[in-house]
Amino acid sequence: xxxxxxxxxxxxxxxxxxxxxxxxxxxxxxxxxxxxxxxxxxxxxxxxxxxxxxxxxxxxxxxxxxxxxxxxxxxxxxxxxxxxxxxxxxxxxxxxxxxxxxxxxxxxxxxxxxxxxxxxxxxxxxxxxxxxxxxxxxxxxxxxxxxxxxxxxxxxxxxxxxxxxxxxxxxxxxxxxxxxxxxxxxxxxxxxxxxxxxxxxxxxxxxxxxxxxxxxxxxxxxxxxxxxxxxxxxxxxxxxxxxxxxxxxxxxxxxxxxxxxxxxxxxxxxxxxxxxxxxxxxxxxxxxxxxxxxxxxxxxxxxxxxxxxxxxxxxxx
Amino acid sequence: xxxxxxxxxxxxxxxxxxxxxxxxxxxxxxxxxxxxxxxxxxxxxxxxxxxxxxxxxxxxxxxxxxxxxxxxxxxxxxxxxxxxxxxxxxxxxxxxxxxxxxxxxxxxxxxxxxxxxxxxxxxxxxxxxxxxxxxxxxxxxxxxxxxxxxxxxxxxxxxxxxxxxxxxxxxxxxxxxxxxxxxxxxxxxxxxxxxxxxxxxxxxxxxxxxxxxxxxxxxxxxxxxxxxxxxxxxxxxxxxxxxxxxxxxxxxxxxxxxxxxxxxxxxxxxxxxxxxxxxxxxxxxxxxxxxxxxxxxxxxxxxxxxxxxxxxxxxxx
Numbered sequence: 001x002x003x004x005x006x007x008x009x010x011x012x013x014x015x016x017x018x019x020x021x022x023x024x025x026x027x028x029x030x031x032x033x034x035x036x037x038x039x040x041x042x043x044x045x046x047x048x049x050x051x052x053x054x055x056x057x058x059x060x061x062x063x064x065x066x067x068x069x070x071x072x073x074x075x076x077x078x079x080x081x082x083x084x085x086x087x088x089x090x091x092x093x094x095x096x097x098x099x100x101x102x103x104x105x106x107x108x109x110x111x112x113x114x115x116x117x118x119x120x121x122x123x124x125x126x127x128x129x130x131x132x133x134x135x136x137x138x139x140x141x142x143x144x145x146x147x148x149x150x151x152x153x154x155x156x157x158x159x160x161x162x163x164x165x166x167x168x169x170x171x172x173x174x175x176x177x178x179x180x181x182x183x184x185x186x187x188x189x190x191x192x193x194x195x196x197x198x199x200x201x202x203x204x205x206x207x208x209x210x211x212x213x214x215x216x217x218x219x220x221x222x223x224x225x226x227x228x229x230x231x232x233x234x235x236x237x238x239x240x241x242x243x244x245x246x247x248x249x250x251x252x253x254x255x256x257x258x259x260x261x262x263x264x265x266x267x268x269x270x271x272x273x274x275x276x277x278x279x280x281x282x283x284x285x286x287x288x289x290x291x292x293x294x295x296x297x298x299x300x301x302x303x304x305x306x307x308x309x310x311x312x313x314x315x316x317x
Numbered sequence: 318x319x320x321x322x323x324x325x326x327x328x329x330x331x332x333x334x335x336x337x338x339x340x341x342x343x344x345x346x347x348x349x350x351x352x353x354x355x356x357x358x359x360x361x362x363x364x365x366x367x368x369x370x371x372x373x374x375x376x377x378x379x380x381x382x383x384x385x386x387x388x389x390x391x392x393x394x395x396x397x398x399x400x401x402x403x404x405x406x407x408x409x410x411x412x413x414x415x416x417x418x419x420x421x422x423x424x425x426x427x428x429x430x431x432x433x434x435x436x437x438x439x440x441x442x443x444x445x446x447x448x449x450x451x452x453x454x455x456x457x458x459x460x461x462x463x464x465x466x467x468x469x470x471x472x473x474x475x476x477x478x479x480x481x482x483x484x485x486x487x488x489x490x491x492x493x494x495x496x497x498x499x500x501x502x503x504x505x506x507x508x509x510x511x512x513x514x515x516x517x518x519x520x521x522x523x524x525x526x527x528x529x530x531x532x533x534x535x536x537x538x539x540x541x542x543x544x545x546x547x548x549x550x551x552x553x554x555x556x557x558x559x560x561x562x563x564x565x566x567x568x569x570x571x572x573x574x575x576x577x578x579x580x581x582x583x584x585x586x587x588x589x590x591x592x593x594x595x596x597x598x599x600x601x602x603x604x605x606x607x608x609x610x611x612x613x614x615x616x617x618x619x620x621x622x623x624x625x626x627x628x629x630x631x632x633x634x
Contacts, residue, residue: 131472143571152464154573157450158611161570166601168485168563177605246485250567253478254460256471284483286493314338 003059005050005067005105006119006310008303009033011139013089014046016053017306018064020315023123025303027057039093047102067107068313070115070305071095076157077110081261083157108316112305113160114151119142119308120261124299133257134298135162136264140183145255151312163187165247169288185243188219188266194236195222205232219266229306241273245280252281252289263298270297320376322367322384322422323436323627325429325620326350327519328404328456332365333370334623335381338631340440342620344374356410364419384424385630387432387622393474394427400474417423429622430477431468433615434461436625437578441616450481450574451615453581457500462572468629480504500561505536505583507546511553512539522549536583543589558590562597569598569606580615587614 003026008015014033018026029049034042054061073085080096082088094105100107110118117126117134126132132146143162145152153159163183164176172193174181184190195207196214211217225233248260266273274295282290298304320343325332331350335343346366351359372379390402417424427435434443434451443449446549449463460479462469470476480500486492487497489510501507512524513531524590528534542550565577583590591612599607615621 129472147469152572155446155575156573156605158573158606159571161573161603164570164603165567178603233455250482250564251571253481254472254476254568254571255469256475256478258472284495286478286481286495288473289475300486 001063002065003063003313004310005053005064006115006306006313007046007050007067007069008115008305008307008309009042009046009069009071009088010112010305011072014042014049015303015306016046016049017303017308017310018053018057018059019310023307023311025300025307026059027053028303028306029053029056033088035088039041039088039090040098042088043095043098043102046099051101061103061105064103064105066313066317067099067103067105067108068115068309068311068316069095069099069109070112070309071109072112072182074157075109075111077108077153080107080109082109090176094301106313106317108313110151110309110312111144111157111160113142114144114153115308115312116263116305117261117308118146118151118312119300119304119306120263120298121146122149122311123307124304125261125296126259129258129294131256131258132261133251133255133259134263136262137187137262137266138264139189140187141264143251145257158283162247162251163302165250167243167247170243182243182247186240186247189267191219191222191236191240192217194239195232196237198232202219203232206230207232223269223272237269238276240275242280244273245277246284248277248281249284252285252293256289257293259294259296261296261298263301263304267301318380319382320380321627322370322381322420323432323623323625323630324363324367324384324386325432325622325626326363326388326405327622328352328385328389331359331366332620332623333363333366333368334620334627335374335376336624336627340624340628342617343376344370344623345620345623346370346373349406352405356405356407357415358524359405360412360415360419363416367420378422381420381422381424381628383421383634384416384420385432385626385628385633386412386416386426387429387626388426389429391474392426394425394470397424397426399426420627423630423634425630426478427468427626427629428461428474430459431461431470431578432625432629433622434578434625435463435468435629436617436621436623437462437580437615438463438625439466439628440624441621442578443576443611446575446611447572448575449578450568450576451571451578451580454504454579454583455581457504458505458581460568462574479564479568482567484560484564487560499560503557503564507541508536508548508553508557508583508586509534511556512542512549515549515553519520520549523547524549526530536586540586540589546549554586554589555593558593559597561590562594565594565598566601569602569610573606576611576612576613580618580621584614584618595603
């Protein structure tokens with residue numbers, strides 16, 4: 001039996017997954033990304049872990065036909081180069097070539113969010129839909145679209161920076177240098193920051209009892225406070241969900257997706273965000289869009305990137 | 318020599334064009350759309366005009382290999398049906414079939430804006446660019462995108478309703494039933510309405526001398542007043558251009574077009590709109606997008622739809 005290897009490189013963890021040709025996940029291995037290491041050392045480490053995973057699953061390297069890698073930032077998938085990743089401090093890294101020299105297999109790379117949404121489109125929630133628009137909400141927020149099984153890249157492979165749409169009503173400077181980018185609100189960091197700033201403005205919250213230094217408040221803390229009916233946390237989640245709904249109301253008339261898939265760590269906030277998001281989006285869409293639109297959380301929250309990378313490598317063979 | 322026939326059905330005029338296989342316009346004929354006529358009568362009229370055009374150019378019907386039609390509203394290009402056109406009062410009209418029965422040629426239909434932008438992408442300003450995003454600004458505003466020569470449709474063929482993105486800062490009800498749609502500002506009707514409402518609010522303008530009943534003010538009047546440094550007209554054009562720039566700042570990070578082409582009647586306003594649009598867009602975009610983005614007016618303002626329809630028919634053969 002033949003297999004694919006999918007690798008999802010994140011700022012915090014790297015996940016390797018063995019995937020069969022039908023898109024079923026056979027086994028995985030996860031390890032911390034050591035961002036202080038040289039890029040060559042990270043690639044050596046990935047090679048070691050690929051071999052560890054194969055040993056664990058008792059599959060020989062001969063049975064692996066291709067390796068796919070999703071990596072953060074701007075990627076040239078044709079040349080196999082990671083052009084720029086602020087998170088990993090990478091610039092013009094010929095990742096596909098280097099890894100291919102180590103594992104002696106064809107290696108194909110692409111942006112991590114595109115790989116995640118490709119995984120959901122081909123082997124997850126997007127199956128059966130022609131036009132898939134997907135988001136991953138984590139530290140930041142980004143998007144990808146898959147139309148009839150084909151990823152959309154845009155000029156310079158730069159499509160999908162949904163987090164850097166400047167939104168009215170946001171005054172916050174973004175790390176990218178612009179003001180009011182969507183991801184300053186709709187992201188784990190955005191949720192935590194809103195809570196912290198509300199406390200700075202003198203609002204009461206249970207969060208003050210939980211976290212002594214408010215700069216350590218996390219989005220998960222805000223979710224927990226929401227569940228205890230904490231007013232500050234409810235407002236933050238409402239504002240965040242509404243802002244996401246507003247941003248999506250700019251996407252739908254333009255692209256008319258059949259399904260919007262919401263993945264990434266913050267998707268775990270579930271209805272705390274999804275209810276205000278849906279309310280705002282419905283209010284802003286013509287019924288001809290709203291009535292046919294499906295909105296779903298991702299199916300393979302943790303492993304969509306690995307699945308997508310593996311299936312993408314298969315599509316490139 | 319073989320030819321294609323392109324037909325652009327508008328709410329005001331219908332244009333038929335004879336196009337060679339390389340995309341050169343050989344001859345055209347233009348006539349008023351009689352919206353009070355039955356749809357069958359309009360199709361009869363188109364057939365008469367096609368024959369008139371062939372006679373005028375001394376080309377036999379035998380030399381025409383296919384007919385393409387761009388028609389307003391929602392179109393199913395695969396079934397060849399005009400699903401809904403508010404302007405023409407059409408609903409589920411099997412236009413391709415009916416016209417094909419008359420001219421005994423393969424007939425392919427699509428939405429008029431998609432055909433216009435397809436014409437610009439394949440035989441106009443978009444040549445040489447992989448990712449073309451185009452707008453037509455006339456009575457309303459709509460968009461289409463062509464990626465590596467392929468039109469993007471979206472689910473239900475509903476992509477491209479750029480005019481019905483709800484924008485912050487617009488309070489105006491739209492004819493579609495929503496509030497604050499982009500086209501209530503960025504369109505010929507939007508420009509005229511803004512001028513009229515400013516006069517209603519007591520602002521002085523040369524327009525008051527030109528037009529006794531202010532409900533007859535047109536976008537062209539506002540352009541002319543702008544050229545005479547009329548303050549009201551300058552403000553209306555600035556606000557309209559800025560609003561367009563703001564709306565485009567939501568498109569570019571999402572889709573990363575290589576070129577934005579601006580067509581339709583209102584494109585004739587040129588720099589009166591384009592300068593404030595560009596200023597606002599640049600302010601709102603990361604340089605990695607702005608520095609590579611090309612923005613151009615359409616090349617075949619009046620005949621892009623005819624060219625696009627003809628070349629589209631060729632692509633469907």
